[in-house]
Amino acid sequence: MTKRKSDILAGLVSILVAVAFMVQGFKLSDRVNAMPLVLEIFLIVTGIYMLIRGFISKGAEKGEEGEADINWVRAMVIVLATFVYVAGVIYIGFYVSTFVYLLLGSWYLNEKGLTLSALMLSLIFSTAISGVLYLIFTVLLLVPTPAGLFF
Amino acid sequence: MLENILTGFANSFIPINFLLIIAGLIGGIIIGALPGLTATMGVALMVPITFAMNPISGLIMLGAIYSGAIYGGSNSAILINTPGTPSSVATTFDGWPMTKQGNAAGALNASLFASAFGGVIGTLFLLFLAAPMAQLALKFGAPEFFWLCIFGLSTIAAMVPGNVVKGLMSGGLGMLISTIGLDPLEGARRFTFGAYSLVQGIEVIPAMIGLFSFSQVIVLVGSNNKFIADYKAKKGAAMLVAKTLLKSAKANLMRSSIIGTFVGILPGAGGEIAGIISYNEAKRWDKNKANFGKGAIEGVVASEAANNATIGGSLIPMLTLGIPGSAVAAVIMGALLAHGIQPGFKIFANNAELAYSFIVSLIVVNIVMVFVGVHLIKGTAKVLNVPTSYIGVAIVALSVIGSYTIRNSIVDVMVMIFFGLVGYFGGRVGFDTGAMALGIILGPIAEDNLSRSISLAGAEGSVFKVFFTHPISLLLIILTLISVLTPLLMAKYRAKKEAVANDKA
Numbered sequence: 001m002t003k004r005k006s007d008i009l010a011g012l013v014s015i016l017v018a019v020a021f022m023v024q025g026f027k028l029s030d031r032v033n034a035m036p037l038v039l040e041i042f043l044i045v046t047g048i049y050m051l052i053r054g055f056i057s058k059g060a061e062k063g064e065e066g067e068a069d070i071n072w073v074r075a076m077v078i079v080l081a082t083f084v085y086v087a088g089v090i091y092i093g094f095y096v097s098t099f100v101y102l103l104l105g106s107w108y109l110n111e112k113g114l115t116l117s118a119l120m121l122s123l124i125f126s127t128a129i130s131g132v133l134y135l136i137f138t139v140l141l142l143v144p145t146p147a148g149l150f151f
Numbered sequence: 152m153l154e155n156i157l158t159g160f161a162n163s164f165i166p167i168n169f170l171l172i173i174a175g176l177i178g179g180i181i182i183g184a185l186p187g188l189t190a191t192m193g194v195a196l197m198v199p200i201t202f203a204m205n206p207i208s209g210l211i212m213l214g215a216i217y218s219g220a221i222y223g224g225s226n227s228a229i230l231i232n233t234p235g236t237p238s239s240v241a242t243t244f245d246g247w248p249m250t251k252q253g254n255a256a257g258a259l260n261a262s263l264f265a266s267a268f269g270g271v272i273g274t275l276f277l278l279f280l281a282a283p284m285a286q287l288a289l290k291f292g293a294p295e296f297f298w299l300c301i302f303g304l305s306t307i308a309a310m311v312p313g314n315v316v317k318g319l320m321s322g323g324l325g326m327l328i329s330t331i332g333l334d335p336l337e338g339a340r341r342f343t344f345g346a347y348s349l350v351q352g353i354e355v356i357p358a359m360i361g362l363f364s365f366s367q368v369i370v371l372v373g374s375n376n377k378f379i380a381d382y383k384a385k386k387g388a389a390m391l392v393a394k395t396l397l398k399s400a401k402a403n404l405m406r407s408s409i410i411g412t413f414v415g416i417l418p419g420a421g422g423e424i425a426g427i428i429s430y431n432e433a434k435r436w437d438k439n440k441a442n443f444g445k446g447a448i449e450g451v452v453a454s455e456a457a458n459n460a461t462i463g464g465s466l467i468p469m470l471t472l473g474i475p476g477s478a479v480a481a482v483i484m485g486a487l488l489a490h491g492i493q494p495g496f497k498i499f500a501n502n503a504e505l506a507y508s509f510i511v512s513l514i515v516v517n518i519v520m521v522f523v524g525v526h527l528i529k530g531t532a533k534v535l536n537v538p539t540s541y542i543g544v545a546i547v548a549l550s551v552i553g554s555y556t557i558r559n560s561i562v563d564v565m566v567m568i569f570f571g572l573v574g575y576f577g578g579r580v581g582f583d584t585g586a587m588a589l590g591i592i593l594g595p596i597a598e599d600n601l602s603r604s605i606s607l608a609g610a611e612g613s614v615f616k617v618f619f620t621h622p623i624s625l626l627l628i629i630l631t632l633i634s635v636l637t638p639l640l641m642a643k644y645r646a647k648k649e650a651v652a653n654d655k656a
């Protein structure tokens with residue numbers, strides 16, 4: 001992404017967030033809304049500055065740091081799988097969902113591909129991690145975890 | 152006093168107490184390293200066990216867990232860019248880049264030595280200067296706290312020198328998001344966007360886990376790297392780091408420890424604020440400022456020395472005034488009360504053996520921590536030898552349980568994922584996760600104290616008098632101005648110098 005594009009996007013995000021909060025804040029009393037309002041104005045002003053900077057700057061300038069090439073498919077599969085995992089945590093239970101997520105997630109990401117040997121390694125890994133988590137959180141620290149249908 | 156100190160040392164080396172120190176440290180380090188499990192939680196969980204012990208042994212163990220947990224947070228901050236406790240937020244700034252450069256051992260050992268050093272200095276202040284420092288802490292009212300937060304926020308200018316505006320925007324966004332929930336003044340519901348679950352507000356730890364950890368998972372699994380970073384165990388790594396710190400980090404260690412001790416005394420201000428302020432000061436006074444944020448060992452040292460020094464600091468008002476300086480100090484105070492011991496100045500007269508044994512044991516704890524930590528590091532660093540395909544999903548599982556356990560709320564898990572996406576996509580347009588984290592941490596404290604200061608100004612009839620005439624406030628205002636202006640002036644000076652050099656060429 002070029003610097004120009006990132007400036008414009010950052011400006012837009014900043015203004016949109018500030019406006020959304022501002023609209024919500026209309027119902028609040030002045031005392032309650034004082035600091036948020038100052039922040040909203042600050043974000044709108046800096047957002048406008050970013051938009052202007054983005055529009056007047058030359059297009060080819062280098063983008064932001066940390067923009068290494070990324071395998072979007074792998075990244076998005078894991079993000080989506082995490083949403084499914086969290087839904088599983090609610091409805092099925094933390095430990096069962098964690099076991100399944102670790103098993104399928106590590107198998108999918110494995111560089112050997114979806115082979116049987118990779119699946120076996122993932123099985124050992126997910127059993128071990130789920131077991132350690134159970135030992136630490138449930139047995140030793142007695143921390144409640146979402147139960148769901150199973151546990 | 153000397154007699155009591157010697158008795159304290161003797162009590163620390165009684166076999167059962169010494170074993171409790173080692174066990175407490177190991178337990179504390181593990182708790183601290185696991186995201187979501189805080190020092191407060193670790194100490195609180197162990198308080199009931201102390202009821203079966205004599206009070207001295209119980210307190211010694213709680214002190215060991217406290218110290219271990221605050222240090223332990225740096226392990227995950229360095230190895231997987233996830234602060235194990237909020238105190239280690241500033242450790243990620245340089246600890247994680249050091250890991251990516253293949254120097255995880257250097258960062259881990261530096262954090263260990265700095266933590267131990269900070270812990271000892273904080274305890275020495277507790278031992279010898281508790282009374283005057285507690286009096287100074289009492290002079291901190293709401294306006295002083297407000298300016299302290301503003302001083303902390305001024306760090307942003309130094310944090311992202313190449314992109315100050317986006318850094319400030321990130322901090323502003325963090326602060327605005329932190330206003331979600333009930334307001335501190337009237338308890339009115341704010342910015343919930345119709346979602347009732349947001350009434351409880353945005354919890355800091357899930358937001359941190361998301362910003363630093365989940366966003367990093369997206370980078371990890373999307374990259375083609377087989378491992379997080381190159382790591383090969385080197386013999387003598389600990390000695391090498393110790394020599395480096397002795398040679399070039401003495402001032403940094405001392406300055407950060409003093410900052411940490413002082414911030415620790417202030418109720419409500421903890422290791423996260425101490426770490427951030429110390430990091431900023433370390434950067435300001437360092438000759439190689441440009442290295443900070445790119446893997447400077449000095450950054451790790453500053454953050455870790457400061458956050459462990461807050462332990463001694465937070466116990467000063469608790470032991471001398473009966474006012475805990477942190478949530479953990481409050482839990483320890485509860486343990487004291489449960490044993491029938493009333494904290495306050497009289498504790499040093501009525502329960503001298505207990506008070507001094509507890510304080511002196513903290514010195515022993517920090518020294519023993521070095522030996523325990525050096526051995527644990529050898530094991531924990533091996534996490535870098537696990538392929539990213541396994542470590543990525545394991546971090547997600549830890550992040551989910553870590554976020555959930557804070558309030559047993561699935562909303563916090565959603566918050567973690569949301570901030571993970573904000574951290575990742577925000578990073579792509581130049582928003583700074585560190586500055587945003589700072590806004591989320593300091594925003595509520597700043598607003599709370601601003602509201603109280605305004606109420607105070609209403610009662611006194613002068614905003615100017617409340618905000619700008621107290622000596623501590625003035626000092627903090629001056630420090631803030633220096634903090635904001637120094638990077639700008641330095642950038643101008645460098646540009647001028649370069650222009651002159653170019654003209655000559």
